[in-house]
Amino acid sequence: MNNPQGSRLRHGDEPLCNHSPNPTFSSILEARLQRRQVLQGGIAAAVATFFGLPALNNASKSAKAASGSALLGFKAIPVSAEDKVVVPEGYTARPLLAWGIPITGTYPEFKLENTGAEQGMQVGSHHDGMHFFPIEGKDPWQGSSTEGLLVINHEYVEPRFMHAAAKGQQLNDEGYPVNPDGSRDPDQVLKELNAHGVSIVHIKREADGNWTVVRDRLNRRITGLTLMEIQGPVRGSDFVKTKFSPDGTMTRGTLNNCAHGVTPWNTYLTCEENWAGYFVNTSKGPDQKPNLPREHKRYGVSTETSRYGWELASNKADEFIRFNATPTAADATQDYRNEPNTFGWVVEIDPFDPSSRPKKRTALGRFAHEGVVFQPPVEGQPIVLYMGDDARFEYIYKYVSAEPYRKETAGGHLLDNGTLYVAKFNEDGTGEWIPLLFGQNGLTPENGFTSQADVLVNTRTAADFVGATKMDRPEWGAVDPKTRMVYFTLTNNSKREQDQVNAANPRPKNQWG
Template structure:
């Protein structure tokens, strides 16, 4: 996601703190656990060190081997970088592919600044994020061709200043947009921004010279902020999602702020709606104060102009005014007071059926979904998936299907009927999954919950009520295919105050973030208990720890872990998202540009594999089935360009085109090993 959590004044795309419950924070639990293990004097730092060196860590994986003995990591670590380039280890090659604006369908309009909104609907979207490579056979998401397939890419958000000819020369920051003299917005600009959101499905194939190219094919498709979608699961037909567009509460238009993703065992793609709330505005007031229902206020729906002001489109078209959620009519079927309730979900897309309608799977809960990660499916057992709510002091969730997985009949229906749980982390290294089920754990009418639809549209409020543990921005998850252990990035949370050190946090202001992991009881994914521990505390050498108990060093210092993925050999790939407002400044300068590292989950060894260009986030990672081609995404290069620099035409990045007439563009990067070997070896 666009990571601005360090900035005391959040930007429009940065979700405000919405969790005002008294639930314990993960930091307070970790701090209590660390302090009980502290056997040497020296404060919290010594406690952290003793924790990492203690046998408690071995509750999960056994003693860590010598860090230098990793058999998984066969490359030499690269240094940090501030260059406007992709840097990979010696013996590897990186090439850009399918940059924002690449034509993929319709009349294949070539990218140019003057492209219309309709043109954008036939081009690759903006701000690439999570993605997956589906082998072209269409039978299995991880097995099949390694030379041809469908690359399915999320598009998280847009920078309007880079999208419109009318923005040239204006003083605009990364969220600024052009407006007309009367304060209204040009409708075609709004259409272009909506069409740059969503998902791109792109048929690609490797050429004889080793490069990859787009294949013109009927399977190429754009799913955007306007694409009709079906509502499935407990919310379908409920009063919460009835609107002027869908009076029966079964449909909604579009998907927004598509961050990380998921891949189902039945070969479909899940795109996850993250910081969607700020796209909507609700101006309703009572006693001259904002008056929002809890399903909007708990998520941060704007009480002023929305993030991009789409509701201000001068033509007043229905597809644009829906972003104004202020009640204006006699009931919900005549206005868009419920439009925000159609967002915050996981959306299922069949990439091999261009005529299929995407489906919002509401049983998986409503929050700032970073992604969805599945346990390997087992015939006859429930499907189990995890998801993080990427905001400060929010929660980690698990979904367990009611029906068992049967490969021959498996499908999206398994995501419509099941139990959503939220995690509670205990001080002794155990944890429990608390069910968010109407009628259980006090989720009853007496406490303000009137149905399962009510529980799910208010997932955060339900999690507050049952006593879940507040976490530091849970982002991507990953499941080790060999051990079934689950890993999650906790990116950072600088909002902790100094006073919390004594009993609430091992480090004042968690600027650096960390990665947690857990093992389900008896190694059963649908268990209701688990054991947890810390895999790595990110940060500089003086304030970090890896699995061996040693500090990070020049080969692997990093902060703000975000993207996370296990390859088939159990290498853990870690991607970072330092806020563009802090990148290469002050104490963050030592980390350089955002990067990707690889880790051995058994030894804890970590090495830096890649650094990206100026102002970007490294996000999204997948390989072909033979592991000899890797795809990663570079999002928002040049985002560190200030409004003054933009107005003057001084762009800090020109990646990937390096053309003074072309703005920086998000793009996928194809990485290969020059000897044709497996990536990472």
């Protein structure tokens, strides 16, 4: 039996939650282009001008040079619509760490009948961001290229492929088996939770060129159940106090892990993206309409059924019912109304210390994190990093540490004390970073903000208030290590209608960015 789908969005999307009147980047860019006039070179040259970049070279000439260039080092493959991996002559492609490969514990071999506990010893599902850490464990970029730790995010699951009980059922990509009474099998829920998170795997290239898994104490699974610390300004605040952690210092698990970041001190940052739909809050107001706090509503917490119905587990175990964020008790320390507030963060993991506890770095803000990109660190200067909120009409952020970077003492504490900024672009081609600090720029009690913890738990609302520029799903970012210029990919905006098309955004229902 399938779970109710209704109008539920597909993987990688969340409900449109930004209803603020803030201008969109497209409208600002359009106004800029109208004044400057696009005479030659098309929109690409105009965009380069907007950001103060050198004029682009002739595109057709560049494309022609690239296609025939010997610098590629291989014969280009032809365009193909075949559903298979195609590589150039002389190259091979092989699976390395597929879902279900055993990496730790008792190393249980993959089979459809694997239990939830066995999944917790195997590679998770639906890989996303990843990084190869050289085995020396001293630097995230320098060292062995043939042996190291591959750290992989697992963004989501498809229950229809995970359970023997799903055989023969007509389930879509978010459908899941349920019991006749509408409840869910607890071990299926456990298996799905354990397929989320992160895998840390010691791999080594053999003499024949194949890569193998090394059985090592460093191999580890971090899942939707792993104990984690809440760090930074939100730690201990009323926003994250729950029945599990009445003092607001701990939570369980990380979910919807999309892209990532790598710190200069050799740790891994995993980013929680479309996490809100994993929770449900059925609270109703006097008018019987949904009545959610802004820290739920502005992020898209479901008002009907959660994404996978984990709160429906028939054994009503605490680790499962926490996905029901509906208030059910006298205060937040006796239920899970605040559980969604413990998600939406960047999580730091030390891949070389299997005894270390992952830490949610709340100073970096709460939103649909895609990844974290660092400016190259400079001795004696603050750490600077950039992040995108990967949802339609959301924002680009920057974080600057309060303390300077010192290579000998650098660590995660640099991510707990600093300033989070949001980007505002202007029609004249300039822009500004607006600090999201309690007491500044109207983020005051008079305007509904009570503390820095409030500003960070409600990062999107704070960014709305200060007039940040709406973007079309800012996703992956990169920093040029020579020029230190920052680049962001805007993924798509499928909500753009025909009457919203303009010179900067010529495609309605733009699916591909």
